[in-house]
Amino acid sequence: MTIQNTNIIRSLLNRNNSRIIIAVFFFFIFNIGYSQTNKEKLQKDKQKLEQEISYTNKLLNETKKDTKFSLSQLIILNTKITQRQELISLINYEIDSINVLIKQKSDSIAVLNATLKTLKDNYAKMICFAYKNRSSYDRMMFIFSASDFNQAYLRLLYLQQYSEFRKKQAEKITQTQQQINLKLSNLELKKAEMKVLLKAQEKEKKSLSVEIAEKNNKIKELKVKEKELVNTIKEKEKAAKKMQSMIEALIAEEIKKSTNKSGKVKSNTGMPLTPTEMKLSADFSENKGKLPWPTDNGVITTTFGEHPHPIFSEVKVKNNGIDISTNTGANARAIFNGVVKGIISIPGSNNKAIIIRHGDYLSVYNNISSVYVKVGETVKTKQNIGLIDTDGSKTELELQIWYGTTLQNPADWITK
Numbered sequence: 001m002t003i004q005n006t007n008i009i010r011s012l013l014n015r016n017n018s019r020i021i022i023a024v025f026f027f028f029i030f031n032i033g034y035s036q037t038n039k040e041k042l043q044k045d046k047q048k049l050e051q052e053i054s055y056t057n058k059l060l061n062e063t064k065k066d067t068k069f070s071l072s073q074l075i076i077l078n079t080k081i082t083q084r085q086e087l088i089s090l091i092n093y094e095i096d097s098i099n100v101l102i103k104q105k106s107d108s109i110a111v112l113n114a115t116l117k118t119l120k121d122n123y124a125k126m127i128c129f130a131y132k133n134r135s136s137y138d139r140m141m142f143i144f145s146a147s148d149f150n151q152a153y154l155r156l157l158y159l160q161q162y163s164e165f166r167k168k169q170a171e172k173i174t175q176t177q178q179q180i181n182l183k184l185s186n187l188e189l190k191k192a193e194m195k196v197l198l199k200a201q202e203k204e205k206k207s208l209s210v211e212i213a214e215k216n217n218k219i220k221e222l223k224v225k226e227k228e229l230v231n232t233i234k235e236k237e238k239a240a241k242k243m244q245s246m247i248e249a250l251i252a253e254e255i256k257k258s259t260n261k262s263g264k265v266k267s268n269t270g271m272p273l274t275p276t277e278m279k280l281s282a283d284f285s286e287n288k289g290k291l292p293w294p295t296d297n298g299v300i301t302t303t304f305g306e307h308p309h310p311i312f313s314e315v316k317v318k319n320n321g322i323d324i325s326t327n328t329g330a331n332a333r334a335i336f337n338g339v340v341k342g343i344i345s346i347p348g349s350n351n352k353a354i355i356i357r358h359g360d361y362l363s364v365y366n367n368i369s370s371v372y373v374k375v376g377e378t379v380k381t382k383q384n385i386g387l388i389d390t391d392g393s394k395t396e397l398e399l400q401i402w403y404g405t406t407l408q409n410p411a412d413w414i415t416k
């Protein structure tokens with residue numbers, strides 16, 4: 001045995017092991033980070049969508065009590081289809097994520113197997129080397145053939161370290177085998193999870209296909225009433241314009257009443273505000289995206305802005321707010337602290353709209369059959385302010401948010 005040979009063996013073993021251990025380390029770190037950051041969020045999003053679909057289905061069943069298929073049924077059905085598509089997209093994303101993890105775990109197992117093979121090969125070489133030099137006479141000769149005492153001491157130290165190194169190599173083999181077994185077990189769990197997801201995906205796709213077919217059939221039914229529906233759209237547009245004029249007039253009146261009052265400062269919207277009103281306005285603004293819904297339960301069935309009509313694509317429908325469908329007997333509630341500034345009768349109906357001011361901001365609650373508050377009353381966040389009207393089997397609230405005379409998209413303000 002020569003020191004040169006043993007040093008070569010040690011150098012080779014350390015270099016190979018270091019490279020493999022570094023590669024395995026990065027595999028582990030990437031897998032842990034990827035899994036923890038995505039899975040929890042995906043599960044929450046899926047659970048929320050499943051709850052929304054369940055609630056939307058309940059609303060759809062309520063509207064079906066009316067034997068005549070109506071536009072409101074189609075809108076709710078459209079919402080349900082959109083929710084189902086989002087759920088399928090989330091499932092697809094989760095399937096893709098698990099595929100990535102399966103690939104990573106498979107690669108990691110391959111790296112560990114390569115590590116195990118290297119460790120076993122190196123260990124076999126050490127055993128073979130130890131067998132050839134097993135005689136205590138050879139070991140003694142290796143020590144006593146040293147040129148001086150220092151070299152003899154170093155050789156003795158080396159033999160001790162070599163024995164310890166061989167022991168550690170045996171431990172590494174055992175640990176690596178355990179890691180492989182654990183990875184294989186995790187891989188099987190991921191594959192089982194994948195099977196469950198593929199079944200869920202198939203189920204949702206079948207449900208979506210049925211809902212789309214139902215929607216197409218109902219559109220054909222409603223197109224027969226084209227003239228009646230177009231007239232209804234025009235009437236709603238007229239009512240929306242009248243309401244917008246009334247709200248703008250109310251804001252103008254608020255500015256006029258407050259302009260000459262002392263202790264008020266004109267804000268960016270032109271509305272004079274007291275320090276308290278300025279703070280209220282700032283608080284409202286800071287809560288963008290976190291404001292509570294104006295109903296205990298509900299789904300957004302019509303979005304903000306201009307978009308094609310659900311049946312007549314050539315007809316554009318403009319919505320100054322969002323429409324929220326909810327269950328029969330539901331109350332509208334204030335989305336933030338404020339003061340009731342107006343109760344408007346809606347043109348062409350017996351319903352009313354409640355306007356609450358929050359400094360520079362106003363929230364409008366449209367389609368109220370019974371009002372619980374009065375003008376000048378201070379209201380608190382989530383306070384019930386009126387009963388939402390039920391037309392036939394449809395219960396729907398329109399929410400508008402204004403910044404001075406500028407319309408806002410309420411979906412950006414309420415909590416997701």
